[in-house]
Amino acid sequence: MDKAAEIHAALERSFDAQFLEVIDxxxxxxxxxxxxxxxxxxxxxxxxxxxxxxxxxxxxHRAIHAAIGPELIGRIHALAIDVDA
Known part of the structure; x- marks a missing residue:
């Protein structure tokens, strides 16, 4: 599984998102x-x-980082987060 798919799956598990997109x-x-x-x-x-x-x-941002987890966060260089609240 590529990292974008891993991020997407982790966020789906943690949030009941009405919209979710992970862009590489x-x-x-x-x-x-x-x-x-x-x-x-x-x-x-x-x-x-x-x-x-x-x-x-x-x-x-803290909640999203926690949902993704430190292991995966440690394998990427940058994460931009746009929350549509």
């Missing part, structure tokens, strides 16, 4: 520091989930 933006960062040869290093999560609505921006 690694190609836009090819050649930059922290961008490995095989890609799969830079991701954007776009999510709408009622559980995230009452949280602060920092709380939302």
């Amino acid at each position: 933006e690694s190609a836009a960062h090819h050649g930059h520091a922290g961008a490995p040869e095989g890609g799969q290093s830079h991701f954007r999560v776009r999510i709408r989930a009622s559980a995230l609505t009452p949280m602060s921006r920092l709380g939302r």
Whole structure:
């Protein structure tokens, strides 16, 4: 399973999302520091989930990072998060 699919699956398990999209933006960062040869290093999560609505921006980011888990977070270089609350 590629990392985008792993991220998507982890977020699906944790949130009853009305909308969830995981975009691999690694190609836009090819050649930059922290961008490995095989890609799969830079991701954007776009999510709408009622559980995230009452949280602060920092709380939302913490919840998403916790849902993805430290093992997977440790295998990527960058994660942009767009929450549609």
